[in-house]
Amino acid sequence: MLAQQDAFEAERNARMVKAVYVYEAPLRLWHWINALAITLLAITGYFIGKPLPSLAGDTSTQYLMGWIRFIHFAAAYVFAIGFLGRIYWAIVGNHHARQIFLLPIFNARWWSEVFYELRWYLFMVREPKKYVGHNPLAQLMMFLFFTIGAVYMILTGFALYGEGLGEGSWADTMFGWVIAALGGNSLQVHNMHRLGMWVTLCFVIVHIYAAIREDIMSRQSLISTMISGWRMFKD
Amino acid sequence: MTETFYDVLRRQGITRRSFLKFCSLTATSLGLGSAAAPQIAHALETKPRTPVLWLHGLECTCCSESFIRSAHPLTKDVVLSMLSLDYDDTLMAAAGHQAEAILDEIRTKYKGNYILAVEGNPPLNEDGMFCLQGGRPFVEKLRETAADCKAIISWGSCASWGCVQAAKPNPTRATPVHKVITDKPIIKVPGCPPIAEVMTAVVTYMLTFERLPELDRMGRPKMFYGQRIHDKCYRRPHFDAGQFAEAWDDEGSRKGYCLYKMGCKGPTTYNACSTVRWNGGVSFPIQSGHGCIGCSEDGFWDKGGFYDRVTDIKQFGIESNADKVGGTAAAVVGAGVAAHAAVTALARARNKTGIEVKQEEH
Structure with a gap:
């Protein structure tokens, strides 16, 4: 839909539209599944640390915390x-x-392109550069906050999960060392995992903002690219 | 010939029947089943007693207080005799040079064959002057006696992690035993204090099987520290149901709902309180209506409030929890994004002519 709009707009402006196939189908599918998973993880994770108001009634008919954790x-x-x-x-x-x-x-x-992009975001240059994939600054941010962040959340998360599964479980065997490596205090690892959620939220805010902004400002498609896979250049 | 444990027990007037009852109880509390009872009995009948030196560093003696309350019938007497507790400056009758001479005697006579039990820890600042015993820093005494021992038991959170005297800013540099003695097997029995039956069971296991019990990654015996309080808590169904005490003395609190929101540290504390319980199985903190404070966890004094679930993190220089730090960061980022969007919109409005000018150049 958006891609079409992009195309129409470009046509209306009578400019040449160049399109490049960037994101293949499995990658696009992963992106949206991943986005949904992160949303669910952040919401349920928030309520695991700060549970919802207490429920009254027969204990055996309630399983709210259980479902949130599930x-x-x-x-x-x-x-x-x-x-x-x-x-x-x-x-x-x-x-x-x-x-x-x-x-x-x-x-x-x-690196010089990273700094060029940084200047673009600081309104120090007028014309954005166009990139088929991520722009270098975006690539750097993705790596630091998403890739490293995901590894961090998976390591700490499954280590905590292993505590529930118990000593000798697969999660404890594979990830239990993380808690020991971080000092051995489970409470501290819980806090660090929660901080990771807030870092991810910060990343998500910037990620969505930058995608929308670039879609408008740098005269190339971004959001529709993650749906259709095609990057449109609008001039 | 050295007396066996059994000889000592009989000499002290303990009947064979009581002795066998103790063996069964020990087998059960170690989770070994009834088949292990005769094995324990056999071991106690044939093995010479292993000497134990019990040192006290910086501590409050709560470990000793707990230990002597081991509640199963006769266990107190049995274990004190079993141990061949040759040195314990709080409990022993001897004093002064007479007492200190025992240390040397055991070290030479039982070289490499005695167990060193350490309650408390050595302070390292000012060459260890914050804990002097017999005119010498405790750390020297610890190093000397540890040099020839077979294994070390670190009693309580002091010896295992540092506990209150090592809490920030730790002025005396109180240091847990495993950071001072690095060449001996060390078994940590943390807790402030540890549960009496856990202490006696660990000792019994070591004397019976002549080896350390299986330890977890942090060096604690798996049989007592393999699960969290939360995993075996009798209030767990209320947690899963989402039924919490929201304030002290509210309806939920009176109904015995989960104390998670009141800062209970059961979900992050490895100990046997919810199974073995205290004072002969009478109760444990959560059963008495107060959350667990996590006393057997490393650095529990410095991990924020006992009454918060998302606790304060002091590493940031200010006392703040993950939600405050993260929420502030998210708000700053959000405001930054909004400001950036506003500037972008302005710049775009102003640049419109600029772009058109450029197009004319084509």
């Missing part, structure tokens, strides 16, 4: 397995799929 854990599985799938896609997918995992940090030109 949704949190189920969404966590979706998020974590999705992340593994995303890593797989980074290997077999096109080169855009690798962007959020590999930063060309030894490439001086890439």
Whole structure:
């Protein structure tokens, strides 16, 4: 829909529209499933730390906290397995799929483009550059806040999950070391995991804002690209 | 020949019947089943007693107080005899040079074959001058006696983690035993104090099987610290149902609802309180209507309030919890984004002519 609008608008302005296929179907599917999982994780996670008002009535008929935790854990599985799938896609997918995992940090030109983008966001340059994939600044942010953040949340989250599954469970065996490595105090790991949620929320705010803004300002499609896969250049 | 445990018990007038009852109780409390009872009995009948040196560093003696209240019938007497507790400066009759001489005697006579039980911890600041015993810093005494021991039991949160004397800013640099003695097997029995039956059971296990019980990643015996208070709490159904005490003495509190919202640390505390309980199984904090304060967890004094679930984090320099820090960050980012959007809109309105001018150049 949006892509069509973009196209119409471009046509109306009688400019050449160039389109490039950027995001392949599995990647787009992952993006939206992942977005849903994060939303559910953040909401349920918030209420795990600060539960809803107490329920009255027969205890055996209520399972509110149980359901909230169940949704949190189920969404966590979706998020974590999705992340593994995303890593797989980074290997077999096109080169855009690798962007959020590999930063060309030894490439001086890439860094200069990061600073160019930074100046663009600080209103210091007038014309935005166009990129087929992520712009370098976006790529850097994605890597720092999403990729690192996801690994951090998966490690701490499944370590805490392993506490419930118990000593010797798969989650305890695979992730239990995380709690010990972070000092061995489970309460502290809970707090750190909760901070991770707030960092993710900050990322989401910036991510959505930047996507909408760039869609309008840099004369290329962003939001529709994550739906159709095609990047439209509007002039 | 050295006396066996059984000899000592009989000498003290304990009947064989009571002795066998103790063996069964111990087998059960260790989770070994009734088949292990004869094995324990056999071990106690044939094994010479292992000497135990019980040192006291910076501590409050709550571990000793708990230990001597081990509640199963006769356990107190039995264990005190079993242990061959050759040195314990709080409990022993000897004093002064006479008492200190025992340390040397055991060290030479039972080299590599005695157990060192440490209650409290050594302060390291000012060369250990904050804890002097017999005119010497405790840390020296600890290093000396640890050098020839077989294994160390770190009693309580002091020896295991540092506890209150190591709480920030820790002026004496009170340091847990495992950070001072690094070349000996150490078994941590944290808690402030640890449960009496946990203490006696750990000792019994070590003397019976002549090995350390299986330890978790943090060096605690799995059989007592393998699960959280929360996992076995009798109020757990109220947690799952979403039924919480919202304030002290409210309806939920009176109904015995979950104390999670009142800051109960049961979900993050590894201990056996909700199974073994205290004072001979009479009760434990949650049963008495107060949340767990997490006394067996590392640094529990410095992890924020006992009455908050999302606790204050002091690492940020200010006392604030994850929600306040994160909420503020999100608000700042949100405001930043809004401001940025506003500036963008302005710049865009102003630039419209600019772009058109450019198009004319084409």
